[in-house]
Amino acid sequence: MSVTRRSLLAAGAIAFSGALGALFAGGSPASSRAARAAGGYGPLLPDPRGLLDLPAGFTYRVLSRAGEPLRSGEGAVPANCDGMAAFDAGGGRVRLVRNHENRATAALRVPAVPGLTYDPGALGGCTALDLAPDGRVTGERVALAGTAVNCAGGRTPWNTWLSCEETEDRAGTSGYDRDHGYVFEVDPARPRRTGAVPLTAMGRFAHEAVAVDPYRGVVYETEDAFVRPFGLFYRFLPDRPLGGTGSLRAGGALEALRVPGLADLAAVDEPGAEFPVEWLPVPDPSAAATPIRHQDFGPGGITHAQKLEGCYWGGHGVHFVSSYARRGEGASADHHGQVWFYDPRRARLRLDVLFGPAADVQLPGDSPDNICLAPDGGLMVCEDGGGAQYVFGVTAGGEVYPVARNADDIGAPGAPEWGEFAGATFSPDGRTLYVNAYAPGTTFAVTGPWRR
Template sequence: MSISRKQFIQRAGAVALGFSGLHIFSGCAATRNINPEAISEAFGPLRSDPKGIMDLPEGFSYKIVSRFRDKMDDGFYVPHRPDGMATFEGPGGTTILIRNHEVNAARGGDESAFGSDFALAEKLSEEDFYDYGVNRNPGQGGTTTVVYDTENQQVVRQFLSLAGTLRNCAGGPTPWNSWITCEEIVMQPDDTYAKAHGYVFEVPATAEPGLARPIPIKAMGRFNHEAVAVDPESGIVYLTEDDGEGLLYRYIPNTPGRLLDGGTLQALAVVDQPRMDTRNWKQQAVAVGQTLDVEWIDLEDVDAPEDDLRYRGFEDGAARFARGEGMWYGNDAVYFACTNGGREELGQIWKLMPAGPQEEHDKLELFVEPNDGTMIENADNLTVAPWGDIFVCEDGDAEQYLNGITPEGEIYKFGRNAVSTSELAGATFSPDGSTLFMNIQHEGLTIAITGPWNKAKKWG
């Protein structure tokens, strides 16, 4: 076993204490009176949207922030398939929203920021892209940044902020005001792309147009990355893997807040239960509300040219999870979704609680496993609301809902995709708590939701 969280915090010292940000996400201490079958209408029933975009409770409304193919302020187009997002405090009370785009393989540039045949790519140099591709066929994923005025509910500007990556699905905010964006794909160079993919990248939260340095953080592993969450006390980064045989990872950086300085990648294992299968597919290995002591296994050869990190980690004793997806830090814990977990393979929400000063082990709790598609179907992206509830986006086969879960485990419906069966993605609150941003992915829409949030339990 490697260094513990407690030892790392002691080693990090004042550096970790200097972290700022994420303040609205971490204030509520959750209770654990789990009741996953209790449905609560915390904000009231959903009302049909006359415009047919998003059904919301009475008093709430949405505004379309941007659409696929909108022309941005830097002259590029808004790419397609908006996915994971996070917000940061911007200048003059504005909100900086960084947005992923899950655009995958070559499609002639039509879904990218650069238009048909990548014509606009010539505005940039090859060094601005992580992967410029073979014969000018750059990676079409990446991130865009939206500067938003929540007081007037207006876009100030939007621009491309990372170029040349592939299938940027989710990620997570850091306490040092950046977004970690994750490639949900593993591939070697071929006749289309010139570089290997399957990495994470860091994008600074800036209000002025500009591109992040496209440097992969290879020490954080090469696998089918999904999301990350950062413990603001220690700077440790937790990572999910979108694979039916995936692991749950953590990255201990050599220097807190400087991920490119290198670090140690580890996988979660259950104490005295090596190679636990948490998926609950064939048998109920973990009960809802059950808490497990966990430890961490050091991983070797994390660049994994054979894409076998999950297999090697499992053989060494790591626990197996059913498609780890959305992840967020809040309520002094890390919540993460496993999209296909549970007896009916309809999803699980887990809660990882880092060890306190007097505790030997971190704790892992199966927070919610409804096994009922009318409650939650295939949880994906998630976030923690300012008052402590978890908001969960669905990526199922039929109607798609935005669900709320109280810290006690009560589930309620907050929104419904009324325009299509597209997955919902990227739910995240503005730093001032006034606005919930979210994507309707296949429609290429980013929306901002406002309303009487003070109806929520435990607000303020």
């Protein structure tokens, strides 16, 4: 059956609301466009400033832009703005913590601040922004430095941020003095309280994102690997679960997910399909001699997936994203994205959403990456594919609609290019969407008539 990518996204919204039996089973580009016109907030209007196209009634504020001075005086705003979270700072104030996915070639590094720097040779890390009740930026400073390729992460139930290094580079490579590939905990209010300490028990691999079970304290982790062997889906069992800041440093056990008889998640193409799972101890979480995804997990092997990215907790389980799979790169099947749901109470894994490949490439929805929950109970999805880049919404009723389009052309003359969106997150009161344009590195606050 040929199904448009947008109609599959609509199915995903229903799946996330729990009505799996109501999955949309067909459609066409025309019917998909009609659904979009009927829902959402209307068409996107060109931005006279050439930065961010939004629907009528919505406005944005540029909170921060790469290259401008940090308000702390520590240096320039770093480049490559990626994962982000918003925290309640009291009295209507909001505190943002923002990753910078800087590699060794980054032009604008995270300034190396004493007490917050893990490896002076690494250029990534996090910055924190303080926002007044009226949305003005009142502070901006380094929260973590000397880390590498800080991609996404996730918030904890005790209001800290877990920043993930998407690299496996060792000391002596890329100008680094120390090994990389770790998770770091960041207290956005008091970053010196957490410092720059790698949570080594959580494994050394190309981390993408994490989600914390608020009831049991288990931390779920995705591994972004686009070449074989592909990445794994992990869980970390802390020795001191839900113990607040510092508890993750107490150690714990790292395990990887195996679906018996299924070597590659890309082989599953039926939304609603469920599988029993096993969790196997990781032989060497430190990857001292062999990367974890190459390690021997015994008879039956382990289950891999290409480009495991977004990861978040919702309801009674954890959702995670495989951004795409390509046979030409070694995957067992092609797709433009999957969203999986793991239910820890039942120890069952379910495919909720399948994107393409029989899809209309003119419609947004290629390679989903960061995902967050919207105030109306639906989703906000950051697109990370080719061509125009969107944030788009998926309602709980199954309608898919554009929310924002990156209008900032960073390409060469005659060859337009737009940076991906990342780090979508809502303010604690649900009235403001914060989102990053990865390049040239811009953080936006979008306000308007968000449905509650």
